[in-house]
Amino acid sequence: MSARPRDSELLERVGSGDNQALSVLYERYAEGIYAVAYRLTGSEEDAADVLQDVFVGLPEALRSYRGAGSFKGWLEKIAARASLLRKRQQKRRGEIYGQAANQVTAANQPDRVVDRIAVQNALDALPDEQRQVFVLKEIEGYSHGEIAAMLGVTAGYSATILYRARHTLRESLGDPR
Amino acid sequence: MIPFIRHPTFEDLNRYADGDLGDTRRARVAAHLADCSDCRCTVSTVRGLGRTARTLPVPTPPDDALSQILAHRDAGDRVLLPVEDIGAPRGRRPIAASVAAAAAVTAFFLAALAVWAPTVRADLSRLTIEPERPPAGETLELSYDGSALFPEQDRLVVRARYRTADGAGRLGSVGQLVRDDGDFRGRIELPDDVVYAAFAVEDLGARQVDSNGRRFWEVLVHDDGKPAYAALRARADELERRDLSEAYVTIRRMTRLYPTQVEGWLRRLTLEKSAYLGGARDSIIDLHWRRFQRFERALTDGPAPPDQIAWMAAYAEALGHPRAREWLERAHARASDHPATLRLFISEATRSRHEASDLLFMYDSLWVAGHQYAWIAQSALTLIEQQRPEPELIEEWVARHQPTSSRSVVDEGRLLADRPETRSEGIRLLNEELNRLRNIQQGDRILYASLAEQEDMNRPLIQHALLGLGAALLEEPGRRRDALHALRAAVAEGWDPAALTESAALLLAEDERDGAAAALARLVVQPGVEIERPELRSLLAESRSSASWHRSSEAARQEFHRYIMSRSVVVAVHGIDDIRVWTAAGQAKSLSSLLSEPATAIAIMTPLALQWPGNLADLQRAARALRARDIPLLALTIEPLSPQLRAHVRQKAPGVELMRVDARMERALNTAGTPDFFIIDDLGRIRFEHVLPAELAVTAAVLRSITSGISVAASSPFDTGDAR
Numbered sequence: 001m002s003a004r005p006r007d008s009e010l011l012e013r014v015g016s017g018d019n020q021a022l023s024v025l026y027e028r029y030a031e032g033i034y035a036v037a038y039r040l041t042g043s044e045e046d047a048a049d050v051l052q053d054v055f056v057g058l059p060e061a062l063r064s065y066r067g068a069g070s071f072k073g074w075l076e077k078i079a080a081r082a083s084l085l086r087k088r089q090q091k092r093r094g095e096i097y098g099q100a101a102n103q104v105t106a107a108n109q110p111d112r113v114v115d116r117i118a119v120q121n122a123l124d125a126l127p128d129e130q131r132q133v134f135v136l137k138e139i140e141g142y143s144h145g146e147i148a149a150m151l152g153v154t155a156g157y158s159a160t161i162l163y164r165a166r167h168t169l170r171e172s173l174g175d176p177r
Numbered sequence: 178m179i180p181f182i183r184h185p186t187f188e189d190l191n192r193y194a195d196g197d198l199g200d201t202r203r204a205r206v207a208a209h210l211a212d213c214s215d216c217r218c219t220v221s222t223v224r225g226l227g228r229t230a231r232t233l234p235v236p237t238p239p240d241d242a243l244s245q246i247l248a249h250r251d252a253g254d255r256v257l258l259p260v261e262d263i264g265a266p267r268g269r270r271p272i273a274a275s276v277a278a279a280a281a282v283t284a285f286f287l288a289a290l291a292v293w294a295p296t297v298r299a300d301l302s303r304l305t306i307e308p309e310r311p312p313a314g315e316t317l318e319l320s321y322d323g324s325a326l327f328p329e330q331d332r333l334v335v336r337a338r339y340r341t342a343d344g345a346g347r348l349g350s351v352g353q354l355v356r357d358d359g360d361f362r363g364r365i366e367l368p369d370d371v372v373y374a375a376f377a378v379e380d381l382g383a384r385q386v387d388s389n390g391r392r393f394w395e396v397l398v399h400d401d402g403k404p405a406y407a408a409l410r411a412r413a414d415e416l417e418r419r420d421l422s423e424a425y426v427t428i429r430r431m432t433r434l435y436p437t438q439v440e441g442w443l444r445r446l447t448l449e450k451s452a453y454l455g456g457a458r459d460s461i462i463d464l465h466w467r468r469f470q471r472f473e474r475a476l477t478d479g480p481a482p483p484d485q486i487a488w489m490a491a492y493a494e495a496l497g498h499p500r501a502r503e504w505l506e507r508a509h510a511r512a513s514d515h516p517a518t519l520r521l522f523i524s525e526a527t528r529s530r531h532e533a534s535d536l537l538f539m540y541d542s543l544w545v546a547g548h549q550y551a552w553i554a555q556s557a558l559t560l561i562e563q564q565r566p567e568p569e570l571i572e573e574w575v576a577r578h579q580p581t582s583s584r585s586v587v588d589e590g591r592l593l594a595d596r597p598e599t600r601s602e603g604i605r606l607l608n609e610e611l612n613r614l615r616n617i618q619q620g621d622r623i624l625y626a627s628l629a630e631q632e633d634m635n636r637p638l639i640q641h642a643l644l645g646l647g648a649a650l651l652e653e654p655g656r657r658r659d660a661l662h663a664l665r666a667a668v669a670e671g672w673d674p675a676a677l678t679e680s681a682a683l684l685l686a687e688d689e690r691d692g693a694a695a696a697l698a699r700l701v702v703q704p705g706v707e708i709e710r711p712e713l714r715s716l717l718a719e720s721r722s723s724a725s726w727h728r729s730s731e732a733a734r735q736e737f738h739r740y741i742m743s744r745s746v747v748v749a750v751h752g753i754d755d756i757r758v759w760t761a762a763g764q765a766k767s768l769s770s771l772l773s774e775p776a777t778a779i780a781i782m783t784p785l786a787l788q789w790p791g792n793l794a795d796l797q798r799a800a801r802a803l804r805a806r807d808i809p810l811l812a813l814t815i816e817p818l819s820p821q822l823r824a825h826v827r828q829k830a831p832g833v834e835l836m837r838v839d840a841r842m843e844r845a846l847n848t849a850g851t852p853d854f855f856i857i858d859d860l861g862r863i864r865f866e867h868v869l870p871a872e873l874a875v876t877a878a879v880l881r882s883i884t885s886g887i888s889v890a891a892s893s894p895f896d897t898g899d900a901r
Contacts, residue, residue, distance in 0.1 A: 019247050026243050035235040048239050055246045057256030064260040081259035119229045127497035138227035149262035160463070163191045164497075166223050171499050173222075 007071045015062045026055055029072060033079045039135045040083035042124055050082045080136065081150055087128055122172035130165035137162050184216055185209060194223040254797075302326050302387050304376060310399040314369040317396065321354050321361040321378055326387055331356045333378050335363060338393075338624050340373040340411035348624060354378065372398045373411035377624050388625035392423075406435045413444060424448070437475075439488035440517075442468055446495050462496075469496055487515035494521055519543060523556065533564035541574050558588055586610045587642045594649035604653075607646045614639050640671035644680055651683065661689055668696045672737060674706045681713055694720045695729060702734040707832075797830040 005024065013021035030051060037050035054075070065074055123131060129151075136142045136150070137158075144155040144162075151158065185193070185206050192198045193206045210217050302323035311317060319335065327333060337351040354361035367374065375393035379386040397408040404412075409431045416424035425448050431441035446465045469492055476485060490508035493501035505525075508518040526536055540557040557574055587610055594603025613621065614635040622631045644667040650660035667680045681696035697717050700706050708714050720726045826835055 017250075019250060022250070023243060023247070026246065030238050030242065034238040038235050044236055047236075048242060051238055051242055052246055052249070053256045054258065055243075056249045056254055057258040059250075060255060061258040061260050078258050078260060081262070085259055116229055116233060119226065120233050123230060123233070130497065134230070139231050139233075152262075157463070159192075159197075160188075163188050164499075166191060166226055167187060167499050168497070169226055170219075170222055 008067075011062055011065065011071065014059050017059060022055065022058065025058070029075055030055070032072065032076055036076050036079045036140060037083045039139055040080060040132055041087060042131065046083070046086055050079055050086060053082055054079050076140070077146075077150075080140065080142075084132060084150060087132070118173055119169070122169045125172060126165055126168055130161055130168060133158055133161040134165040134169075184213065187219070190216060190219050191223055194220045302378075302389070304378060304389070304394040306376075306394060306396055309396075310402075310404075311367060311396060312400065313367070313372070313398045313405075315367050317365045317367055319352070319354060319361075319363045319365060319376075321363075322359075323361065323378060323387055324359055326385070327361075327380055330380050333361050333380060334383075335365065336377050336379060336624060337365075338375045338415070339368065339371040340415060341370045342372050342405075342407035342411075344411075344414065351376075367396070367398075372405055372408040373415065375415060375624060379627070383622065383628045386625060386627045386630075391625045393624065403434055404430075406431065406438060409434070410440070439472055439485050439492055442472075443488055443492045443495060446492070450495070465492075465496060466498075469493065469498060473500075481511075483512035483515060487512035487517040490521055491517040494524075520552070523553075533560055536560055537574060544574075554585060558585060561592060584638060587638050587645065590642065591645035594645055597652070600649055600652065604646060604649050607642050607649070611639060611642045611646070614642070637671050637673060640667050640673060640676050643667035643670060644676050647680070648683060651687070657687070661687060661692070664689075665692050665695075668692065668699065672699065672703065674700055674703060678708075678710070678713070681716075682710060685712060685716060690716065694726070698726070698730045698733040699737070702730060702737045797832050 005021075007025075007028075010021045010025055014025060033054055034047050034051050037047035038044060041047055041050065058075075061078065065071070123134070126134065132151070133147055136147045137144070142150070144158040147158040148155040189198065189202065189206055193203060193210075198206060206216075210220065302321070302325070305320040305322075307318045307320075308315065321333065323333075333354045334350050335352045335354060336349065338346055338348045339351075340346045352363050352365040354363040361378075374396045376395070377386055377388040377393055395412065397404040397412060399405060399408070409427055413424050413427045413431065416427060425445075428441060428444045428448065431438065432445055435441055442465065449461045449465075469489075472485075472489060472492070476489060481489075486504070487508045490501070490504040490512075492498075493504040498504075505518075505521055508515065508521065512518050523536070523539065526539060537557060537560055540553050540560070543553055561574070586606060590603045590606035590610060592603070593599040594607060596603075617628055617631050617635070622628065623634075626634065643663045647660045647663035647667060650656040650663060653660075661684070664680050664684050667676060668684075671677075677696045677700050681693040681700070684690075684696065685693040693713070693716055697708065697713060697720060700708060701717070708717055823835060826833065
């Protein structure tokens with residue numbers, strides 16, 4: 001059985017243009033990258049594009065990786081930035097998005113699943129900025145300081161947007177207060 | 178411990194749930210929670226939202242994602258990733274981004290279909306209007322000092338665009354100026370219903386127009402010593418089409434002078450939301466949030482005017498406010514006829530994915546009810562084009578309403594000509610519009626355009642009309658000759674790749690191979706355009722081996738380069754207060770109209786940057802991404818390039834066209850002030866470089882310092898101003 005190569009070995013090989021090493025990194029981290037991109041963009045198509053961009057650009061981007069913190073965290077943050085950038089460009093171009101295509105219905109689902117379906121739909125319906133901050137804070141676990149740096153806003157503003165997102169979600173889910 | 182007399186704020190409960198409260202406050206909230214089930218429920222819900230969200234399923238990546246990635250790497254594609262945050266505190270702001278982002282950033286320099294015209298320099302003329310701040314219906318005394326521009330004329334024409342309080346506008350000649358001891362003088366009666374006027378001066382033959390550098394000379398009707406609200410709104414409407422930064426200045430004035438008008442704040446929010454990025458945005462949005470809440474308090478305390486209710490609904494929607502739905506319901510109930518309510522109503526219907534026929538019926542009902550707004554007509558046309566509702570509804574719509582522009586008429590004509598039952602009506606409409614576009618009447622000419630300029634601006638529409646006519650006539654018995662004539666004329670008329678492709682295909686289908694080849698020649702010279710239809714590709718391969726192909730494609734290339742360079746624009750962005758767009762002629766243009774027009778993206782490259790393989794691959798990929806949006810990519814160089822370097826670029830990035838900055842572009846860059854240049858440096862980082870003072874010569878010096886040591890040919894075909 002061959003030893004599982006460490007990330008540091010793989011990164012060195014990827015930086016030299018080794019596609020096999022890149023493939024191994026892909027197998028390790030693609031699902032996480034895709035999940036981040038999907039949650040932030042709300043679109044499978046956009047998430048696939050971000051995933052592709054991240055791995056196509058990775059060998060050159062590694063020049064900027066200093067080794068501080070985990071490689072997974074560094075990579076997922078890049079994916080988050082790329083997703084936010086994509087949404088910003090789309091908005092700047094005036095592209096109009098309908099609701100996320102995967103609106104689900106609650107018919108014949110157990111209550112817990114209904115809750116999740118309702119939350120998913122409510123999350124999909126959030127304005128972009130609220131969804132992004134909510135996803136980055138509540139799901140991806142970034143601090144308001146980190147979110148602020150990614151979005152180019154203050155930490156206080158990030159917190160305010162999070163509260164608004166929660167408010168909007170509660171109202172969507174039928175809690176009036 | 179002082180308990181909360183009322184409940185803690187939602188914000189405090191959030192912060193409590195997040196563990197972000199200081200000790201004292203946390204204790205107070207905790208004490209309150211002990212006795213308040215409602216607030217406990219809130220905290221529980223807030224925490225539960227995050228927990229549930231973390232368990233939501235996520236789809237898996239596509240199966241072929243890895244193979245696609247490896248294929249891109251093998252093809253030499255590269256992507257610049259955002260490895261740093263926006264909030265990076267360095268003096269320069271590197272924007273390393275994906276190529277799609279690079280393409281968008283590149284698109285900061287856009288070439289649009291603007292018009293080259295003899296530049297009439299504004300500082301050589303002045304139109305003085307007395308009184309400067311007239312009331313409605315006043316007589317204006319005009320004095321024009323423009324002798325340097327019109328040395329031979331004794332009489333000049335004043336044209337104006339008038340705007341009224343209800344948002345309507347009209348355009349035309351409003352008077353004459355007569356030379357009187359050097360200056361020109363005249364008098365104009367301002368109509369009672371006009372709140373805003375923009376004036377331009379021209380000679381009797383409309384060969385030369387002085388539009389004050391497209392800023393015109395303006396008059397706003399005043400009331401009580403300040404500009405009337407309707408006048409400011411009219412000015413904002415006017416400027417949003419051509420000078421966004423000035424429009425913003427006007428809208429800020431609206432909110433300052435009339436702070437209780439919700440509409441002004443909504444318009445301000447709309448501009449500020451899209452323009453502000455970074456740290457200033459949070460305070461901007463917070464300002465509007467607080468303003469909205471103040472309006473809510475003021476407008477809920479008593480009966481509110483329907484107008485304000487409608488604008489509040491729109492304001493709430495734009496803010497993403499939790500009470501947007503409530504306000505929309507109030508607007509339906511109290512202000513259902515208001516344009517703002519109608520827009521929200523239609524947006525909601527569109528979002529709810531109503532059937533196309535239902536939506537068209539809705540537009541038609543609104544039109545019949547007297548809400549004949551241009552945006553309704555345009556939305557309906559877009560709907561018809563994209564979703565093809567029932568034919569009877571299309572016909573009713575077309576029969577009932579007046580097209581709002583030449584573009585609408587041409588689009589409608591083509592839609593009708595596309596269907597056998599309405600083909601003759603479509604052909605009639607297209608013929609009429611072609612005649613009108615070719616024989617420009619006074620009233621059909623936009624305010625700053627001379628007759629020649631208007632003719633030039635009409636060409637893309639003429640191309641489309643000819644194409645539509647040609648296609649329709651091919652279906653009519655005995656009209657083949659007329660059809661071919663129209664299609665050949667369409668090819669010669671313009672550069673739109675879609676129109677050229679369709680013309681080529683139609684001509685080829687009629688065995689008119691020469692005509693189709695001429696269209697192909699005009700396609701292949703455009704950067705980023707690829708011939709995809711198999712039959713056209715075969716024709717292209719066949720044509721390229723012919724002796725005449727080289728001559729015709731070279732002629733097309735030179736013509737195209739002249740066409741593009743005469744239309745290049747520079748976008749100078751200094752912040753929300755100062756966004757200026759200039760054509761190569763140094764004329765201002767509206768950013769919003771620019772972004773909706775066909776465009777060419779321009780990247781300014783140093784020779785060093787062009788030599789780095791990664792950059793060329795990035796540019797090539799950007800060219801492909803932009804082509805998907807019908808935007809070709811040009812790389813502009815300030816420095817001359819050696820033939821070897823140029824050949825290298827052609828080999829590595831065939832989708833990118835290289836052009837040298839010419840004297841006109843250089844003047845435009847100087848006029849524009851401090852432009853944002855898109856430069857890829859030798860490490861492959863994309864940088865925005867603000868160069869002060871605002872002189873291209875300084876920028877060139879900076880670029881030379883980057884490229885020192887690179888030997889370039891002393892001269893090249895580029896330097897002679899040739900197209901190649």
